Amino acid sequence: MTLQLATAALFLLSTFYGLPAASDSAQAGAPVADAKPLPTGNADNDARRAVFAAEPLTLEEYVREYFKDEPVLAEIAKCESRFRHTDQHGKVLRGEASAEDLGVMQINEFYHEERALKLGFNLHTLDGNLAYARWLYGKEGTVPWHASAKCWQRFDTLARANEKPITN
Numbered sequence: 001m002t003l004q005l006a007t008a009a010l011f012l013l014s015t016f017y018g019l020p021a022a023s024d025s026a027q028a029g030a031p032v033a034d035a036k037p038l039p040t041g042n043a044d045n046d047a048r049r050a051v052f053a054a055e056p057l058t059l060e061e062y063v064r065e066y067f068k069d070e071p072v073l074a075e076i077a078k079c080e081s082r083f084r085h086t087d088q089h090g091k092v093l094r095g096e097a098s099a100e101d102l103g104v105m106q107i108n109e110f111y112h113e114e115r116a117l118k119l120g121f122n123l124h125t126l127d128g129n130l131a132y133a134r135w136l137y138g139k140e141g142t143v144p145w146h147a148s149a150k151c152w153q154r155f156d157t158l159a160r161a162n163e164k165p166i167t168n
Contacts, residue, residue, distance in 0.1 A: 059083050059126075063104060066130050072152060073105075073137055075166035080106035085126045092124045097147070105127035107144070112136070 023120060056067065060083040067073040077083055084093050085104040094102025101108045102123050107116070112132065113123055122128035136144055145152070 014133070028121060059085060059104070063130065070137060073133060075152040076142070076145045076148065077104050079148040080145065085129065105129050105133040107132060
C-alpha cells in the first residue's frame with residue numbers, strides 16, 4: 001500500500017512539475033504502466049490514454065500506440081534506439097554516434113533542447129521526448145532523422161505508397 005502511494009505521488013509530481021517519472025526508466029521489454037498522463041479533455045488523446053490504462057505496455061507498444069497516426073515515427077524510434085529510453089543503469093540513453101542525442105527518439109540536445117524547453121517539453125523524459133519528436137516531425141518531417149534513413153525509409157516509402165489519395 002505504501003509503495004502504491006509513493007508511486008502515485010511520484011506520478012503526480014512528474015505530471016505537474018515535470019520531474020522524471022518512474023516510467024522514464026523503461027526499456028524496450030519493460031512495462032510502461034505508469035506512463036499515463038492525466039486526461040486533457042481532448043477526445044483522441046483521452047481515448048489513447050484509456051488504452052494505456054487497460055494493461056501495462058512495453059516501451060515498444062507504448063511508442064507504437066503514441067505514434068499510431070504517424071507510424072514512421074515508431075519505425076524511427078526502432079532504428080534510433082531499438083525502443084529504449086534509458087541505458088542499463090537507468091540513465092537517459094545517449095547516442096552511439098553523438099552523446100548529445102537523447103532518449104528513445106535520439107533528439108540532439110545541442111540543436112533542440114532550448115526550443116523544446118520553450119515549448120514545455122523535457123527531452124530527458126519519455127513523454128517529453130516523444131511529444132517533441134511529434135512536434136519536430138510536424139515542422140520538419142523526417143529530416144532530423146536522416147542519418148538513420150536507410151533503416152526506416154523503406155517503411156516510410158511503403159506506407160506512403162499505400163495511402164489513399166485525397167479526392168474532393
